Amino acid sequence: MITAGQRVRAENIQQNHSVSVLAQSVGQQVMMFEKLIGQWKRADGDYTIEFINNNSDGIPKAIYYNPKPIHIAQTKISSENGAIKVFIKLQDKGYPGSTYTLHYVPSDDILQGNYFHAGLQQQFPVVFNREQQEKP
Numbered sequence: 001m002i003t004a005g006q007r008v009r010a011e012n013i014q015q016n017h018s019v020s021v022l023a024q025s026v027g028q029q030v031m032m033f034e035k036l037i038g039q040w041k042r043a044d045g046d047y048t049i050e051f052i053n054n055n056s057d058g059i060p061k062a063i064y065y066n067p068k069p070i071h072i073a074q075t076k077i078s079s080e081n082g083a084i085k086v087f088i089k090l091q092d093k094g095y096p097g098s099t100y101t102l103h104y105v106p107s108d109d110i111l112q113g114n115y116f117h118a119g120l121q122q123q124f125p126v127v128f129n130r131e132q133q134e135k136p
Contacts, residue, residue: 040128
């Protein structure tokens with residue numbers, strides 16, 4: 001028979017294990033998201049997404065240019081089965097709710113996915129290539 005004290009100890013061990021697994025997965029996720037840091041230029045034009053690491057939670061902040069900054073209403077960066085996914089919703093003049101739904105392809109070091117042009121109600125396949133940093 002399990003006593004009340006044993007049950008409490010087992011629950012505490014289980015909770016502590018869950019917290020350490022969560023912390024480990026959050027730490028792995030932050031390291032994974034660091035792969036996005038830098039500038040990414042769309043292959044078919046002068047559209048650029050820049051990811052900067054200025055958030056205390058380790059999730060990069062996205063900035064969008066065409067070629068001037070365009071307001072981003074929402075950014076969601078997540079991981080699913082080890083893959084990095086990026087969702088960006090634009091809300092500015094000429095960008096009434098247009099969105100990017102992208103995923104990172106590590107073998108090619110690209111962001112690939114779809115651009116939904118809200119004004120036209122059409123979706124287009126897109127690829128963003130990482131811009132190489134100039135060495136000082």
